[in-house]
Amino acid sequence: MTRDIPPYDPLPRSTVRAGARPTARHLAERLGVATSTITRAFDEHSRISEKLRQRILALADEMGYQPSAIARSLNRRRTGIIALVMGDMANPFYPAVLEEFSLQLRRTGRQVLLFVVPPGGDADQLMPQVLQYQVDAIVVTAAKLSSPMSNLCGRQGVPVVFMNRRVGDPTVWSVCCDNECMGAAVAEYLVGQNRRHCAFVSGDLDVSTTTDRLRGFERGLAAHGQRLIACVQGGYTYAGAREAASRLFGTGQAKIDAVFCANDVMALGVLSHLRLNTSLRVPQDVAVVGFDDIRDAAYPENSLTTVRQPVREMIECAIGLLDEGRPGGSVAQALREVPGRLVLRSTA
Amino acid sequence: MTRDIPPYDPLPRSTVRAGARPTARHLAERLGVATSTITRAFDEHSRISEKLRQRILALADEMGYQPSAIARSLNRRRTGIIALVMGDMANPFYPAVLEEFSLQLRRTGRQVLLFVVPPGGDADQLMPQVLQYQVDAIVVTAAKLSSPMSNLCGRQGVPVVFMNRRVGDPTVWSVCCDNECMGAAVAEYLVGQNRRHCAFVSGDLDVSTTTDRLRGFERGLAAHGQRLIACVQGGYTYAGAREAASRLFGTGQAKIDAVFCANDVMALGVLSHLRLNTSLRVPQDVAVVGFDDIRDAAYPENSLTTVRQPVREMIECAIGLLDEGRPGGSVAQALREVPGRLVLRSTA
DNA sequence: AGCCTTCGTGCAATCGTGTGCACACATGGG
DNA sequence: CCCATGTGTGCACACGATTGCACGAAGGCT
Numbered sequence: 112m113t114r115d116i117p118p119y120d121p122l123p124r125s126t127v128r129a130g131a132r133p134t135a136r137h138l139a140e141r142l143g144v145a146t147s148t149i150t151r152a153f154d155e156h157s158r159i160s161e162k163l164r165q166r167i168l169a170l171a172d173e174m175g176y177q178p179s180a181i182a183r184s185l186n187r188r189r190t191g192i193i194a195l196v197m198g199d200m201a202n203p204f205y206p207a208v209l210e211e212f213s214l215q216l217r218r219t220g221r222q223v224l225l226f227v228v229p230p231g232g233d234a235d236q237l238m239p240q241v242l243q244y245q246v247d248a249i250v251v252t253a254a255k256l257s258s259p260m261s262n263l264c265g266r267q268g269v270p271v272v273f274m275n276r277r278v279g280d281p282t283v284w285s286v287c288c289d290n291e292c293m294g295a296a297v298a299e300y301l302v303g304q305n306r307r308h309c310a311f312v313s314g315d316l317d318v319s320t321t322t323d324r325l326r327g328f329e330r331g332l333a334a335h336g337q338r339l340i341a342c343v344q345g346g347y348t349y350a351g352a353r354e355a356a357s358r359l360f361g362t363g364q365a366k367i368d369a370v371f372c373a374n375d376v377m378a379l380g381v382l383s384h385l386r387l388n389t390s391l392r393v394p395q396d397v398a399v400v401g402f403d404d405i406r407d408a409a410y411p412e413n414s415l416t417t418v419r420q421p422v423r424e425m426i427e428c429a430i431g432l433l434d435e436g437r438p439g440g441s442v443a444q445a446l447r448e449v450p451g452r453l454v455l456r457s458t459a
Numbered sequence: 460m461t462r463d464i465p466p467y468d469p470l471p472r473s474t475v476r477a478g479a480r481p482t483a484r485h486l487a488e489r490l491g492v493a494t495s496t497i498t499r500a501f502d503e504h505s506r507i508s509e510k511l512r513q514r515i516l517a518l519a520d521e522m523g524y525q526p527s528a529i530a531r532s533l534n535r536r537r538t539g540i541i542a543l544v545m546g547d548m549a550n551p552f553y554p555a556v557l558e559e560f561s562l563q564l565r566r567t568g569r570q571v572l573l574f575v576v577p578p579g580g581d582a583d584q585l586m587p588q589v590l591q592y593q594v595d596a597i598v599v600t601a602a603k604l605s606s607p608m609s610n611l612c613g614r615q616g617v618p619v620v621f622m623n624r625r626v627g628d629p630t631v632w633s634v635c636c637d638n639e640c641m642g643a644a645v646a647e648y649l650v651g652q653n654r655r656h657c658a659f660v661s662g663d664l665d666v667s668t669t670t671d672r673l674r675g676f677e678r679g680l681a682a683h684g685q686r687l688i689a690c691v692q693g694g695y696t697y698a699g700a701r702e703a704a705s706r707l708f709g710t711g712q713a714k715i716d717a718v719f720c721a722n723d724v725m726a727l728g729v730l731s732h733l734r735l736n737t738s739l740r741v742p743q744d745v746a747v748v749g750f751d752d753i754r755d756a757a758y759p760e761n762s763l764t765t766v767r768q769p770v771r772e773m774i775e776c777a778i779g780l781l782d783e784g785r786p787g788g789s790v791a792q793a794l795r796e797v798p799g800r801l802v803l804r805s806t807a
Numbered sequence: 808a809g810c811c812t813t814c815g816t817g818c819a820a821t822c823g824t825g826t827g828c829a830c831a832c833a834t835g836g837g
Numbered sequence: 838c839c840c841a842t843g844t845g846t847g848c849a850c851a852c853g854a855t856t857g858c859a860c861g862a863a864g865g866c867t
Contacts, residue, residue, distance in 0.1 A: 132593075132615050134853055145817045150855060157856095160815060175614055180591040181532050182853035185822045190529060192572075201754060206554035213575040217585075222592065224540075225573045227561040237565075243528040244570065245480075266523055267480050349758065383760050406549060407755075410697065412731050482823055493847045498825060505826095506845060530823035533852045 133176040141170060153178055184245065191221045193433065194246040196237060198228035198254035199347065202376050204403045204420070205253055208274065211426050212250070219430075221247070228254040235260045242267060248433040250274055270437050272429045275420070277319035281442045284432045288420045288451040290320060294327025295334070296453050297371050297400050297418065302335045304459065306369035306398055310340050312355050312381060314347040314373045321373045324402060328371055340367055345377040352380030360389055360397075368397055369459065375401035375408045375417055382413065382458065398459035414457035425449045481524040489518060501526055532593065539569045541781065542594040544585060546576035546602035547695065550724050552751045552768070553601055556622065559774050560598070567778075569595070576602040583608045590615060596781040598622055618785050620777045623768070625667035629790045632780045636768045637796040638668060642675025643682075644801050645719050645748050645766065650683045652807065654717035654746055658688050660703050660729060662695040662721045669721045672750060676719055688715055693725040700728030708737055716745055717807065723749035723756045723765055730761065730806065746807035762805035773797050 135149040144163070151157035152167035171177070184190040193216055199205055213223045224244060226237045234254040241249060242264065249264060252274035261283050264271050271283040278285060301309055311328055314321040329339055341359055345352035352372065359367055359381075372378040378401030382393060391397050394416075401408060404419035428447050432438075438445035483497040492511070499505035500515035519525075532538040541564055547553055561571045572592060574585045582602040589597060590612065597612060600622035609631050612619050619631040626633060649657055659676055662669040677687055691707055693700035700720065707715055707729075720726040726749030730741060739745050742764075749756060752767035776795050780786075786793035 136853075146854075147818080147856075148816065151816085154855090158813095158815060163815085175611055177587055177591045178855095179533075179593055179853055181529055181538060181593045182822090183855070184529050185527075185533055185824095185853080186855045188822070195573075200554050200558040203551060203554075206548050206551075206557075209554075209573070210548040210575050213573055214577055217574075217588070220588075222588070223573045225543075225557070225561055225571045226565075227558050229562055239525055240565070240568075240570070243525045245527055245529045263523055383758060387759055410731060411735055484823075494824075495826075495848080496846065499846085502825085506843095508845060511845085527823055530852090531825070533823080533854090534825045536852075 132179075133171075133174045135176075135178065137174065138167060138170055138176055142166065150178070188245075189247055190245050192224050192244060192246045193221055194224050194226060194241045194244070194249045196226045196228060196234050196241065196249060196251045196254055196256070198230070198232070198234075198252075200227060201230075202253070202347065202374065202403075203405045203407065204374065204376075207405065208252060208422055208426065211422050212429075215423075215426055215430055233257075238263065242269065248272065250429060250433075252276065265437060270433055270435075272432050274425065274429055275320055277323070277446055279442055281440065281445050282437055283445065284429070284438055285446045286425050286429045286432065287320070287323070287446070287448055288418075288425065289448040290323035290451075291327035291330070293402070293418045293451040293453070294324040294329075294371075295331035296327075298328045298331025298337075299334075300453060300455075301369045301371070301398060301400070301459065302332065302337060304369075304398065307337065308340045308367045309337065309369045309371065310359055310367045311342045312345040312352055312359075312370060312372040312377050313342060314345065314377075316344070324371075324373055345372065345380065347374060347377065349376050349380040349383075352377035353384045356381040356384035357388065360385070360391065369400070370397060371400045373402055375403040375405045375415060377401070378415055378417065378458075379407065379413060382415070393458050400459045404454055408454075409456070416456045416459035417454055419452045419454045421449050421451060480527075481519075481522045483524075483526065485522065486515060486518055486524055489522075490514065498526070536593075537595055538593050540572050540592060540594045541569055542572050542574060542589045542592070542597045544574045544576060544582050544589065544597060544599045544602055544604070546578070546580070546582075546600075548575060549578075550601070550695065550722065550751075551753045551755065552722065552724075555753065556600060556770055556774065559770050560777075563771075563774055563778055581605075586611065590617065596620065598777060598781075600624065613785060618781055618783075620780050622773065622777055623668055625671070625794055627790055629788065629793050630785055631793065632777070632786055633794045634773050634777045634780065635668070635671070635794070635796055636766075636773065636799040638671035638799075639675035639678070641750070641766045641799040641801070642672040642677075642719075643679035644675075646676050646679025646685075647682075648801060648803075649717045649719070649746060649748070649807065650680065650685060652746065655685065656688045656715045657685065657717040657719065658707055658715045659690045660693040660700055660707075660718060660720040660725050661690060662693065662725075664692070672719075672721055693720065693728065695722060695725065697724050697728040697731075700725035701732045704729040704732035705736065708733070708739065717748070718745060719748045719750075721750055723751040723753045723763060725749070726763055726765065726806075727755065727761060730763070741806050748807045752802055756802075757804070764804045764807040765802055767800045767802045769797050769799060 135146040138149050139146045151159040152164045197205055216223055228234050234256045238260050248270045250272045258280055261271050265282050273285045277287055311325055343355040343358055345355040370381055378399050382399055385391050385393055393399055401415050401417035404417045408415040408417050428449055483494040486497050487494045499507040500512045545553055564571055576582050582604045586608050596618045598620045609619050613630050621633045625635055659673055689707055691703040693703040718729055726747055730747055733739050733741055741747055749763050749765035752765045756763040756765050776797055
């Protein structure tokens with residue numbers, strides 16, 4: 112032990128105070144080792160004698176020590192935090208997405224920092240706060256994000272994934288159900304059931320999710336020489352869809368015998384209107400088809416025919432993309448489509 | 460400028476690399492100032508000349524610089540992150556709570572780190588991860604947390620608030636609706652409507668939310684010389700409640716003319732059973748009352764009479780408690796009850 | 808016995824920001 | 838003219854963990 116003795120104590124004041132969180136330094140002092148050794152005890156791949164590791168872990172357990180994820184993040188320049196920016200919590204589809212996202216991410220040791228976009232609000236305003244927290248990636252769903260803002264994320268090296276929405280920007284990923292195909296599949300099915308007067312209840316017409324489904328639906332109808340009879344806005348909400356239905360089935364309208372809705376919440380609104388305010392029978396007089404396959408769709412009093420969005424697979428896909436960084440190629444290459452499935456129940 | 464020149468360059472290598480996030484140091488180099496000056500430009504209460512501050516903010520804007528919340532958290536020992544631990548995302552009441560929580564917290568510049576407890580799971584397993592992230596407080600809702608675990612949080616100085624659940628632990632806060640009062644109010648109302656054979660559909664009987672409502676309900680009945688005819692478990696779910704209803708209204712049962720359910724989801728399940736599988740009319744033959752006042756309760760085809768939980772006020776209360784640290788006194792003092800309100804619609 | 812490799816640990820710098828202290832300079836009062 | 842008071846800025850260290858490098862010890866090989 113002829114090592115130079117440094118001129119001052121490298122751990123000058125005892126840092127053990129009651130009521131504060133223990134740090135690696137506290138453990139190090141108690142065991143007479145360096146803080147770096149504490150680190151290594153918690154790292155699977157570090158070289159450290161098994162005996163010492165066990166002593167450290169035991170003491171950590173006793174003192175309630177856990178390495179600080181904040182300090183680690185600073186050093187590693189990875190926080191393990193994924194920002195989830197989400198609007199429209201009123202549609203049960205999105206809480207379901209949220210739940211699945213959270214569960215899947217935790218399996219890989221990552222956390223969800225949630226940002227709810229207030230109804231009618233804009234994700235842009237949130238982005239400064241999102242970026243301050245040095246999140247590893249951003250997932251946006253049911254919300255708008257301007258192109259300058261997603262560029263800002265790009266400049267900072269933060270990958271962005273849109274869930275259930277497609278944007279014409281090759282620098283961000285998009286993960287969707289194959290909306291257009293499924294729209295066509297619905298048309299196909301309805302025509303096969305001898306429906307001849309189909310209508311569509313849309314969400315916002317500037318959102319890909321709605322327009323893709325609509326385009327597919329019209330294409331499917333056209334393939335059988337038919338055309339859409341009516342297209343009304345339902346604003347993605349139950350109340351909006353009831354309103355829309357009252358317009359569709361108001362007096363003096365063409366006789367509609369099938370309604371395809373851009374989501375389940377609206378389909379349930381349409382059903383509600385038909386049952387309470389008309390004498391039309393579902394499905395005999397009018398077929399109703401939704402999209403998403405939310406939990407309520409399967410309830411026996413609804414028993415809604417709908418398109419199932421494969422939430423688990425879509426999220427697996429999105430999480431896979433997070434780890435790839437930012438898309439390299441064209442708009443088409445930045446899009447991932449996961450196949451949906453038509454679920455036949457009692458309304459069509 | 461006769462200041463001593465230090466023996467080495469304090470900012471040795473130029474740190475401006477493309478593709479990386481700009482830091483205070485990058486700005487400092489560009490402007491020839493110290494990094495601490497950059498900090499001060501972003502702090503309202505720091506002394507700094509207005510002119511220099513403007514120059515700094517302008518450059519920050521141009522370079523896309525934002526102070527790192529991670530580094531700041533390390534220094535200040537406050538992260539501004541609140542952990543929200545939540546189970547039962549299938550009940551729309553909780554996403555609504557989540558949304559409101561997130562919006563209210565952001566108003567005070569704080570963020571939500573979300574932990575979803577998988578169905579049937581336990582919050583205990585999540586706590587190590589929660590604590591690693593040095594959250595400023597933990598809010599638990601619709602999930603169980605063991606006493607040793609909440610003690611661990613206590614030792615680390617992290618306040619814990621239970622939302623919509625009461626625990627017998629004076630070291631953690633609880634925020635509830637005045638469940639027992641409202642249970643009594645429901646009984647009062649039903650008896651006043653000449654209901655004489657009341658039943659209760661419970662959630663888990665080891666959760667205060669259910670037992671308080673039940674106790675109040677029984678107390679209210681007793682005040683009018685009545686007793687509960689039946690009490691069945693609905694497991695908080697729609698399917699469970701349908702099942703429970705089929706037992707309540709199965710053949711050979713006493714004639715029940717009112718059902719009070721521990722939440723709206725179950726009340727809707729009971730309604731569904733009554734409408735689809737019996738010839739009983741609601742409310743003429745049977746009254747149904749729920750609890751929560753979720754969005755679906757107000758839909759015209761449900762029009763459910765229920766108890767409104769004042770979500771906004773409960774969350775305001777919970778957030779107020781977060782800032783107070785940990786409760787100091789008795790179990791009773793650690794409980795905050797916010798008054799609910801009976802909402803009369805068409806089912807009772 | 809001597810050399811080389813492997814193992815286990817300490818040292819010190821680093822991540823990016825916040826903050827107490829010191830210092831230079833300007834201002835005002837006596 | 839001198840001193841007390843403010844103002845604006847830099848310096849250096851702290852926050853808590855990670856990590857490349859160095860070094861001593863141990864063990865295998867010839």
